[in-house]
Amino acid sequence: MMPMKRSLGAxxxxxxxxxxxxxxxxxxxxxxxxxxxWGGICSSQPPCVAISLQKPRHTYKxxxxxKAFTISIPPEEYMAEADFFGIASGKDVDKFAATGxxxxxxxxxxxxxxxxxxxxxxxxxxxxIEIGVHTQFIGEILDVKADERVLGADGKPDIREIRPFIxxxxxxxxxxxxxxxxxxxxxxxxxxxx
Amino acid sequence: MMPMKRSLGAxxxxxxxxxxxxxxxxxxxxxxxxxxxWGGICSSQPPCVAISLQKPRHTYKxxxxxKAFTISIPPEEYMAEADFFGIASGKDVDKFAATGxxxxxxxxxxxxxxxxxxxxxxxxxxxxIEIGVHTQFIGEILDVKADERVLGADGKPDIREIRPFIxxxxxxxxxxxxxxxxxxxxxxxxxxxx
Numbered sequence: 014m015m016p017m018k019r020s021l022g023a024x025x026x027x028x029x030x031x032x033x034x035x036x037x038x039x040x041x042x043x044x045x046x047x048x049x050x051w052g053g054i055c056s057s058q059p060p061c062v063a064i065s066l067q068k069p070r071h072t073y074k075x076x077x078x079x080k081a082f083t084i085s086i087p088p089e090e091y092m093a094e095a096d097f098f099g100i101a102s103g104k105d106v107d108k109f110a111a112t113g114x115x116x117x118x119x120x121x122x123x124x125x126x127x128x129x130x131x132x133x134x135x136x137x138x139x140x141x142i143e144i145g146v147h148t149q150f151i152g153e154i155l156d157v158k159a160d161e162r163v164l165g166a167d168g169k170p171d172i173r174e175i176r177p178f179i180x181x182x183x184x185x186x187x188x189x190x191x192x193x194x195x196x197x198x199x200x201x202x203x204x205x206x207x
Numbered sequence: 208m209m210p211m212k213r214s215l216g217a218x219x220x221x222x223x224x225x226x227x228x229x230x231x232x233x234x235x236x237x238x239x240x241x242x243x244x245w246g247g248i249c250s251s252q253p254p255c256v257a258i259s260l261q262k263p264r265h266t267y268k269x270x271x272x273x274k275a276f277t278i279s280i281p282p283e284e285y286m287a288e289a290d291f292f293g294i295a296s297g298k299d300v301d302k303f304a305a306t307g308x309x310x311x312x313x314x315x316x317x318x319x320x321x322x323x324x325x326x327x328x329x330x331x332x333x334x335x336i337e338i339g340v341h342t343q344f345i346g347e348i349l350d351v352k353a354d355e356r357v358l359g360a361d362g363k364p365d366i367r368e369i370r371p372f373i374x375x376x377x378x379x380x381x382x383x384x385x386x387x388x389x390x391x392x393x394x395x396x397x398x399x400x401x
Contacts, residue, residue, distance in 0.1 A: 015322045016356065026351055053246050100396065145251070181387075184366065187387075189387075
């Protein structure tokens with residue numbers, strides 16, 4: 014017997030919500046970082062990532078002017094800093110100075126990333142799409158960079174070393190990454206011959 | 208001293224990648240389910256979620272015809288079934304029959320969800336956007352439904368009960384959810400007065 018599902022209404026709850034730290038410069042070259050939980054990969058070729066922002070955000074203006082951004086993935090040990098990036102506004106405070114984190118200028122786009130975070134995407138804005146109260150920015154991923162220490166022997170990034178975490182919207186909390194569960198394109202093959 | 212970052216090239220690697228099981232009907236009302244790892248919330252009002260698909264996918268045709276889909280969040284115990292939804296094509300096989308999972312017709316859109324999965328979004332397509340090799344479908348979330356057993360005493364969905372997992376692209380594997388790390392809009396407040 015299938016359990017009954019309860020209706021929770023039209024809400025933006027999904028699993029997982031990411032914690033993307035979006036780095037931009039303003040017109041004077043001042044770095045800013047904000048948190049985007051609305052976003053994800055949206056194309057394989059060209060490789061693109063989408064992030065959605067509301068117009069009052071300081072980063073919105075920067076994105077419109079510079080057409081460039083980075084995404085720095087915060088590791089668990091910088092959860093409080095990442096949370097601050099989501100609380101404070103770059104209009105009021107230099108968030109890098111307040112947290113002591115280091116804005117590093119990307120070599121490929123005019124945007125800063127968080128030097129202390131081990132995994133970074135560098136993107137140029139190729140589309141903007143209005144969706145309700147949000148503007149979706151489509152960023153072409155020009156390069157991915159990672160600290161040597163988070164790369165495995167095969168040269169690939171290792172999630173256990175990066176230690177990303179996710180945003181749990183209903184609980185308004187952050188949750189870490191757990192155990193390896195199984196291989197993709199493999200675990201399901203047992204259903205193939207049925 | 209900041210560690211040097213190594214360039215990995217222009218790749219679609221991010222943390223986390225979701226595992227969204229997308230449910231649709233074809234013209235004859237046959238249910239299908241596929242896995243989308245390219246997607247995320249893209250607007251708060253109206254509440255919208257974006258998923259990106261390539262045109263050869265069986266679900267692409269269904270989405271274009273029905274303008275409706277669901278997202279069912281697979282829990283850990285159905286990892287193999289979810290993986291199968293990503294391996295097999297609805298052109299060749301009835302994926303619900305093959306896995307023994309139950310297609311349940313949504314009451315609000317013409318699309319099926321996976322009855323055994325505890326958390327579901329019901330969406331109607333309001334935009335399609337071409338981005339390189341992918342088409343991005345913007346779905347307005349008309350309702351969210353959850354099994355009673357995954358709701359907390361406050362009526363909110365509890366991630367510990369839903370047990371979602373994420374896709375680790377470089378490892379081609381699935382990774383579970385870990386420990387609660389801290390409160391959002393709170394953990395970072397200590398940087399406020401600096």
